[in-house]
């Protein structure tokens with residue numbers, strides 16, 4: 066599926082430049098969404114500096130966590146591309162290749178940290194340096210450099226170099242303005258190396274608010290909410306404006322008659338074992354919440370295998386009904402977004418310790434106008450003696 070962006074619109078301007086980016090291969094979907102926001106803000110700043118940059122949306126694929134693999138997935142499968150376009154100009158990779166069929170990239174800039182570390186204070190800086198590991202991912206093939214490039218064979222680069230950088234979206238803007246003036250098509254790899262300018266400021270939230278989900282996924286989630294969870298935007302007071310730019314600050318969302326948890330399992334059980342509850346511990350916490358909020362339904366967003374979900378269901382017993390969204394017509398990334406959108410509408414949300422998947426739900430709930438205490442919560446490990454610090458309240462800024 067292609068975006069509605071008209072490629073003709075871009076081919077006319079002589080000064081148009083394109084920025085492509087990618088993230089460390091092992092990173093998950095929701096960190097990648099965060100990196101998009103950082104790079105979108107670099108584009109915003111470049112445009113303010115008079116550079117006519119368009120952000121080329123990196124096709125999705127090859128993600129470590131997807132059980133059923135998919136590649137070359139356009140952003141339109143997950144997001145509302147016209148809505149993204151209201152923050153900065155973006156174009157799907159397939160559309161970019163229509164207007165730039167050679168697929169030739171001028172420069173690949175592989176971002177890396179400084180070999181000597183950050184030192185005693187954080188100073189924003191960048192320097193061309195020998196590659197620490199970047200050259201492992203790129204090979205010279207005749208006149209060109211080849212890399213993963215989202216599995217698109219036609220993409221290739223004239224130049225490849227590594228740059229040590231310490232900084233944020235504005236530092237990347239400075240690097241591009243200083244060292245890549247002539248680059249018409251620029252590819253920034255390992256874009257997660259840069260941070261947000263000011264985490265949680267109005268520009269963070271503008272980029273985030275522009276990331277509305279695709280109509281198809283919103284419809285599927287809303288249908289499920291209505292049919293299984295008696296949840297509609299009118300009743301829940303979660304109506305939003307057609308255009309995110311028209312939304313106003315508010316705190317009156319009520320949510321549907323269910324609690325939701327994001328129950329992160331699989332690799333999280335290894336990396337964060339001490340911070341997560343057991344299956345029985347999860348059931349105890351969830352049942353308590355249904356009593357507190359006087360509901361009988363729990364929506365479960367999870368990557369857990371079915372066997373663990375069944376065990377959880379048994380532990381919950383008659384105390385509440387457990388719901389999950391399942392539909393094989395949707396790819397893994399789409400199910401993840403549907404899960405997030407359903408969770409965002411619950412009367413109360415509790416997530417998993419420091420999961421970026423949970424963070425994105427918290428942000429959606431901020432956008433929908435919930436009170437922070439109904440959102441910034443996480444499940445605790447079983448042992449009451451273990452520390453269980455609740456998530457920071459990164460509330461919305463307009």
Ligand SMILES: C[C@@H]1O[C@H](OP(=O)(O)OP(=O)(O)OC[C@H]2O[C@@H](n3cnc4c(=O)[nH]c(N)nc43)[C@H](O)[C@@H]2O)[C@@H](O)[C@H](O)[C@@H]1O
Pocket residue numbers: 091092093094095096097130131327328329332333336365366367368397398400401402404419420421422423
């Ligand atoms: C341990 C670390 O965890 C970090 O994950 P974390 O922040 O939770 O969140 P993500 O970066 O999104 O990675 C987790 C992936 O697992 C699947 N997943 C997790 N929870 C759910 C869920 O509730 N519903 C559905 N449908 N899918 C889920 C989904 O593919 C999601 O993108 C990773 O980014 C790091 O690479 C590393 O693996």
